[in-house]
Amino acid sequence: MIHEVDEALRLLLAEAGLGENGVDLVFDAPTSDWAARRNAPTISVFLYDIREDIGRRRTGETEEHDDAGLVVGRRAQPRWFDLTYLVTAWTNRPQDEHRLLSEVLRCLIHSDILPTRLHTGTLAELGLAVRLEAAGPGGNGPSASDLWSALGGDLKASINLRVSAPLAGERVPTGPPVTEGLVVRTAAGARDVETGSGRRLRYQGVSDPGPDGFTAERERPLPAARRRRGGTSG
Template sequence: MIHEVDEGLRLLLVDAGIQESGVDLVFDAPTKEWSARRNAPTVSLFLHGIREDAARRRTGTAEEYDDRGMVTGRRTPPRWFELTYLVTAWTNRPQDEHRLLSEVLGCLVRSDVLPARMHTGTLAELGLTVEIEAASPGPDRASTVDVWSALGGGIKASIDLRVWAPLAGERTPAGPPVTEGLVVQAAPGRDGDGTGAGRRLRYDGASDPGGQGFAAERERQLPPGRRRRGSAAR
């Protein structure tokens, strides 16, 4: 999920035209060594914090169906995580950095969600809203100072960006429902007697499965109360 959020943010900035003037979009840590090697205008989105949004945690499972309306698996609810990025601009002059950072800020505050067309992978499959929040007021400014200290460089203008994204739950495959009873057939006896028609066990209305047993293809009936997809309700 994390790399899919990275790709969504990259597409968001590309769509805003940030790269049109030859600006590089990277997700590198802006360390002193990295900045010394930089040779082009650059916008860095450095991910430095990942924590679960426990208030959104849910329990239980949700069923998944195929085109015939049959249950194919069960999936646990997604878990939501808050990703925190340090967004910085790097050029040869502070004035250019501020101009570039202003363009990035304008793009990030234009919407409070990541547009669905920029979702990829599991984010697109889940179809859930991915919230973004840039430069919001909060009590976490000291943590940004700690990040700069850990990177080994001096503090510079930056944007605190938070993204709330879902991590898809675990999927457990499910077999098709049992729609026929169990029939047991005995093997030929030593005296050469043939096999009988079979003896029905436990279930009423079971039929003889034939020579191929239950491996033979047969029309499966839908469970009561469920209709095939695309069919009109009666």
């Protein structure tokens, strides 16, 4: 899921034209060593914090159906995670960096929802909304000063971007639907382990049990003794 969010952000910023004019878009950590090796205008989208949104956790599972409507699998409920990115611009002049940051901010606040056309993999399969929050209030993550200290660099203008994305639950395939009746065998006694070939119970004249399976109500002729019950004697 994380790499799918990365790809969606890359496409989102590329659509805004931020990859043009020789500007690189990377997901590297902006450490001091990395900054020293940089040789082109760059936008860094660095993922530094991953936290589950416990309030959105749900139990249970959902059914998956094929084109015929049959259940082919069951999947646990997705779990939601907040991915927090540090977005920075790197050029040789602060004015150019601020211009790039302004364009990034304009792109990110255009919509609170990541466009579905940019969803790939499990994000596309789930079809759930992925929320964006750019330059919002600080959360429970590290402070800006602590983060830059850990990166080994000086404090720099940046945009905090938080993405709320679902992680697909585990999928368990189901077996094929039952199409045959039960097999009944009899034995001579409780200790007798030998059994006959058995007799398969079938519905006469029915090859397809229908959508309700063998639990559906069907008309069955009563035994002769029951048909005579309550009648008049000759």
